[in-house]
Amino acid sequence: MYLLELGGEDDAFAACEAASAATGLKRVAPGLAVARGMVPDRVRGLAYTHAASELIGRGGADPESARSILEAAAIDRAGSVAVRATDVHGSTGVDTRLVERELGNLLVDRGFSVDLEEPDHVLRAVFSAGRLPDDEADTTTDGEADTTATGYEPDTAATDREPDVTAAAGPRGETVSVCALGWLAVESVRDFGRRKPTDRPFFQPGSMEPLLARAVANLAGARPGRTVLDPMCGTGGVLLEAGLVGADVLGVDAQAKMVAGARENLALLPDGESAVGVPAGDPSVVRGDATRLPFVDGAADGVVFDAPYGRQSKIERHDLADLVGGALAEAGRIATRAVLVADRTWVGPAREAGWTLEALFERRVHRSLTRYVHVLS
Numbered sequence: 202m203y204l205l206e207l208g209g210e211d212d213a214f215a216a217c218e219a220a221s222a223a224t225g226l227k228r229v230a231p232g233l234a235v236a237r238g239m240v241p242d243r244v245r246g247l248a249y250t251h252a253a254s255e256l257i258g259r260g261g262a263d264p265e266s267a268r269s270i271l272e273a274a275a276i277d278r279a280g281s282v283a284v285r286a287t288d289v290h291g292s293t294g295v296d297t298r299l300v301e302r303e304l305g306n307l308l309v310d311r312g313f314s315v316d317l318e319e320p321d322h323v324l325r326a327v328f329s330a331g332r333l334p335d336d337e338a339d340t341t342t343d344g345e346a347d348t349t350a351t352g353y354e355p356d357t358a359a360t361d362r363e364p365d366v367t368a369a370a371g372p373r374g375e376t377v378s379v380c381a382l383g384w385l386a387v388e389s390v391r392d393f394g395r396r397k398p399t400d401r402p403f404f405q406p407g408s409m410e411p412l413l414a415r416a417v418a419n420l421a422g423a424r425p426g427r428t429v430l431d432p433m434c435g436t437g438g439v440l441l442e443a444g445l446v447g448a449d450v451l452g453v454d455a456q457a458k459m460v461a462g463a464r465e466n467l468a469l470l471p472d473g474e475s476a477v478g479v480p481a482g483d484p485s486v487v488r489g490d491a492t493r494l495p496f497v498d499g500a501a502d503g504v505v506f507d508a509p510y511g512r513q514s515k516i517e518r519h520d521l522a523d524l525v526g527g528a529l530a531e532a533g534r535i536a537t538r539a540v541l542v543a544d545r546t547w548v549g550p551a552r553e554a555g556w557t558l559e560a561l562f563e564r565r566v567h568r569s570l571t572r573y574v575h576v577l578s
């Protein structure tokens with residue numbers, strides 16, 4: 202079992218993204234999930250998961266539980282160690298320094314040396330208390346309660362193991378208080394701040410920030426060997442993130458200046474291995490109409506697009522409803538999975554285009570912009 206430390210404000214969204222890298226995912230406390238299997242290269246590329254650790258054990262959110270878990274653990278490793286404790290959102294009030302000292306002492310008693318700079322092993326002790334929300338189902342706005350943000354089926358192809366746990370949610374509405382101990386296995390690469398849209402060769406207002414772009418790319422299934430298409434690629438922000446986790450990327454935009462700009466930005470993809478440890482994917486961007494794509498059926502594995510916000514994007518030839526509806530239908534011809542980001546919900550048109558809504562997330566950007574992320578299959 203693995204312990205996943207989730208990031209950001211929305212655990213349901215983080216868990217949904219993490220399901221692209223792990224199987225048998227279950228949220229166990231605010232900011233914390235457990236998983237039965239995980240793929241290290243994919244965890245390294247997650248936006249809203251910070252780390253995965255080999256789970257040692259779980260107990261109540263207090264230092265005594267942490268000590269008991271460690272005392273009872275069979276430890277099949279040796280060398281130097283550092284203990285790193287976290288109190289998620291300051292929710293438990295546990296003195297993490299004290300916990301680090303006490304657990305460190307226990308490990309020294311068991312033959313480890315302490316090395317805080319370059320340890321052979323890192324022991325994570327994570328404390329979290331709070332309520333596991335039961336209200337994510339309400340993010341759909343068309344009155345249909347059958348699809349919830351937590352009803353997402355994890356990607357069963359993430360590992361070879363059996364997909365016997367299906368929901369990225371934990372118990373509903375339960376108040377929990379958890380301490381979980383694990384040996385750090387892999388951390389995600391936190392280099393998003395180095396790719397600010399304003400620092401790229403081509404920038405336009407409305408460019409998606411890299412953190413969300415990476416998450417939606419992952420939700421669309423980006424990884425080595427897969428092709429991800431953005432039929433309204435704008436500056437290419439989503440494609441850049443998809444390429445950095447190894448997917449081959451196809452971009453389309455109606456505006457010639459966006460096509461030229463996206464090509465320039467995608468030239469930033471490294472020739473060799475990207476920071477997440479896989480070779481960067483191959484990019485290709487063409488001018489076209491998202492409702493009549495110049496690709497054969499099944500040309501991509503996943504489609505992801507950020508529909509125009511009216512104010513910010515030039516809509517060529519169509520009104521917005523025709524554009525989104527037409528693009529959703531084309532996406533269904535091209536791929537079996539899609540992620541639609543928009544400033545409103547498009548659940549009805551998505552269903553009319555033949556998609557099943559796996560999850561819908563609401564992400565507030567600022568006072569006048571909320572983005573809705575539709576995960577479709």
Ligand SMILES: C[S@@+](CC[C@H](N)C(=O)[O-])C[C@H]1O[C@@H](n2cnc3c(N)ncnc32)[C@H](O)[C@@H]1O
Pocket residue numbers: 407408409432433434435436437438439453454455456459489490491492507508509510514515516517518519524
């Ligand atoms: C919200 S922007 C995409 C922003 C992009 N995600 C980014 O990070 O830069 C929407 C894009 O849709 C494009 N667009 C509008 N109508 C289109 C159409 N019919 N076919 C393809 N692209 C279209 C616009 O030119 C614009 O670049």
